[in-house]
Amino acid sequence: MPLLLSYFQRSAQAIDSFNEQVGRCVSWLSLALVLVTFCIVVLRYLFDLSWVMMQESIIYLHSLVFMLGAAYTLKHEGHVRVDIIYQRCTATVKAWIDLLGTLLLLLPVAGFMLWSSWGYVSDSWDIMESSRNSGGLPFVYLLKTSLLLMPGLLILQGLSLLMTKIVFLFEIDVKHG
Template identity: 35%
Template sequence: MAALLRLTSYVDRISRFFAYIAAVLVLATCTISAFNAVSRYAFDLSSNAWLEIQWQLFAGIFMLASAHVLQVNGHVRVDMLYGSYSPRGKLWVDVFGIIFFLIPSVSVMIWLGWSFFLKSYMDAEMSSNAGGLPYWPVKALMPFGFALLLLQGLAELIKRIAALQGAQVEKIEYEALQQ
């Protein structure tokens, strides 16, 4: 189990690295959006490429940060019962959810996303807008982002099982919105 837990620390670092990239993409998106607004209203200049890059960067933010969000237990959950469970009960719910929901659904998204990207890449798919961008780079984010999420999901599964065995203490609380 110790070797698997060491492996999870590497996966955590990978997720954190791509979360930093996503944070940089947030800054880039805001900068491009502000630049685009100023150039459009102040100078009457606009470009479809600048508009399209914003939603492509948003896709990058979402796909690259999702594994880290899972790692820090910041994902959205329906907390009707989970909050009232004991720490051990929460671990079991997480193990069940990862095995029966996260892994299968993410695996399907990787499989579908790969063919979605590959067709776009083979067809050299481009935006139909004048000055538009190619679509395949942003479509590559789908299988890649879901692969990161799957990898982090497996790491979280290992951590939860280790916690159930008493090999490690796992923080299973999450930050709920304060009312």
């Protein structure tokens, strides 16, 4: 059993490290989003210039920040939760809540998102879907791929959370058992 727990710890650390790197990279998209929005406003109101491609890039950047940043947010416990009860619980009870929430909610929902998006994204790749707007970005299929990346990253982070809580609960059990 100690070998399995050690494996869980190493695996969770690797997943956490991966999602940390993804989150840090994605955070730069927020800066790009602000800068592109600023350029659009300046060009539009000072020079009366506008390009569909720039407008659509805002949608792409905004989508990618949310979709690819979800697992990073989960890793840092940044998601909104109703913690009227949770905040008053012991560490052991919190671990059980997190473990069961991951098993019963996070993993099934993320798995369903992955499964239900597969055909939609695949169809987009088959036709190399591009913008319907003249002068728009030709990468809609890449944007739609984030519908698979988001649940994939969430599943990974959920597995990390699951392994971390199992190790925690087992160590508590060993200390008290």
